[in-house]
Amino acid sequence: MELLFGNQKTVEADIPVSNGGQLTVAEAMAWARDNLLTERPELFMKGSSVRPGVLVLVNDTDWELCGELEAEVAEGDRVTFISTLHGG
Amino acid sequence: MVRLCGHCCAQRAVLRRPKTAEQLCRECFYAALEEEVHQTIVGARLFRPGERVAVAASGGKDSTVLAHMLTTLNARYNYGLDLFLLSIDEGISGYRDDSLETVKRNEETYKIPLHVFSYKDLYGWTMDEIVREIGTRSNCTFCGVFRRQALDRGAALVKADKIATGHNADDVAETVLLNIIRGDVPRLGRCANIVTGEDSPLPRVKPFKYTYEKEIVMYAYFKKLDYFSTECIYAPYAARGFAREFVKDLEAARPRAIVDLIRSAEQFRVPGLDGVGNAAAAAALPQPGNCERCGYISSQAGSACLWEIIPS
Numbered sequence: 001m002e003l004l005f006g007n008q009k010t011v012e013a014d015i016p017v018s019n020g021g022q023l024t025v026a027e028a029m030a031w032a033r034d035n036l037l038t039e040r041p042e043l044f045m046k047g048s049s050v051r052p053g054v055l056v057l058v059n060d061t062d063w064e065l066c067g068e069l070e071a072e073v074a075e076g077d078r079v080t081f082i083s084t085l086h087g088g
Numbered sequence: 089m090v091r092l093c094g095h096c097c098a099q100r101a102v103l104r105r106p107k108t109a110e111q112l113c114r115e116c117f118y119a120a121l122e123e124e125v126h127q128t129i130v131g132a133r134l135f136r137p138g139e140r141v142a143v144a145a146s147g148g149k150d151s152t153v154l155a156h157m158l159t160t161l162n163a164r165y166n167y168g169l170d171l172f173l174l175s176i177d178e179g180i181s182g183y184r185d186d187s188l189e190t191v192k193r194n195e196e197t198y199k200i201p202l203h204v205f206s207y208k209d210l211y212g213w214t215m216d217e218i219v220r221e222i223g224t225r226s227n228c229t230f231c232g233v234f235r236r237q238a239l240d241r242g243a244a245l246v247k248a249d250k251i252a253t254g255h256n257a258d259d260v261a262e263t264v265l266l267n268i269i270r271g272d273v274p275r276l277g278r279c280a281n282i283v284t285g286e287d288s289p290l291p292r293v294k295p296f297k298y299t300y301e302k303e304i305v306m307y308a309y310f311k312k313l314d315y316f317s318t319e320c321i322y323a324p325y326a327a328r329g330f331a332r333e334f335v336k337d338l339e340a341a342r343p344r345a346i347v348d349l350i351r352s353a354e355q356f357r358v359p360g361l362d363g364v365g366n367a368a369a370a371a372a373l374p375q376p377g378n379c380e381r382c383g384y385i386s387s388q389a390g391s392a393c394l395w396e397i398i399p400s
């Protein structure tokens with residue numbers, strides 16, 4: 001995963017919130033793709049979601065428990081992406 | 089919104105298990121996964137007390153979690169196993185040398201000995217030298233075959249009774265699909281076996297055969313296990329191709345699909361294998377043979393293995 005993001009492990013980001021609403025993981029992800037990704041966007045996302053095989057955690061909780069793409073994120077929250085696609 | 093663990097109802101749930109859709113907290117997840125692997129080991133009688141077991145260790149997530157689990161379960165349930173780590177150094181600078189550092193730290197953490205065998209020792213050349221000769225085309229295939237053989241040789245040299253590998257449910261499901269697509273009937277009949285090479289001096293066992301990759305990665309992440317996740321420099325984006333992608337798409341649509349694929353492959357009966365069918369059916373199957381040059385098993389009788397490509 002780091003390879004795709006210019007070898008950085010953690011990135012602090014100030015993500016602009018559109019129309020004053022609540023930011024969702026879907027928006028944060030699209031923003032990361034457009035602003036942080038340095039290589040191969042197809043290895044990170046597929047369509048408007050994450051590529052299958054990439055795990056997503058919001059504040060260290062499986063995003064499947066938080067509403068996946070609709071999960072809300074706020075100031076100070078941490079969204080983690082882990083690729084499972086490399087060798088074991 | 090905080091969801092509570094469906095098991096202890098006290099702690100916050102941190103993940104949804106793909107196979108069962110249970111929502112569990114960290115501690116209940118660790119316990120559930122460890123118990124499941126223990127039941128797999130006991131149910132399939134993977135080990136016998138006193139056996140010397142080589143844990144194939146690459147420094148990656150699967151083998152690191154395997155080393156952690158096997159040492160934990162060996163102590164908890166008194167399997168009586170003599171465990172050690174077995175690593176192969178392919179000679180890939182900037183990749184294997186770094187991942188071997190991870191394995192060396194695992195040796196310290198899990199307090200089991202580490203044995204490393206290199207392509208250079210076993211074959212006389214490194215993967216770096218091979219790539220210089222043949223380029224990066226197909227080098228993963230060659231490297232995979234050589235690694236498999238190197239593990240066998242290394243394990244024999246240190247007198248192991250068995251090799252435990254970190255192959256997980258996603259890997260097995262992927263192999264099942266690939267064998268269907270390739271029409272490889274003999275392999276289809278055995279690829280979902282939890283033990284392979286039962287009659288050979290060095291059987292291989294897969295304690296994670298039913299363990300989802302998602303859970304292995306989550307376990308490693310929550311327990312902060314020290315594993316190596318950098319891609320091989322010769323195939324940084326290999327990502328195991330379309331079958332892998334397809335397995336992940338199936339899982340996204342229906343999480344049980346992975347274990348269902350494995351369960352269906354277990355039901356395949358190939359005439360001539362497993363004592364079903366008749367002699368004629370058995371004879372019609374391609375028979376494995378030994379390589380003319382190195383004596384190691386190759387898929388077709390009389391054919392050479394991959395030694396032909398190696399500059400002598």
Ligand SMILES: [Zn+2]
Pocket residue numbers: 093094095096097098099112113114115116117
């Ligand atoms: Zn719990």
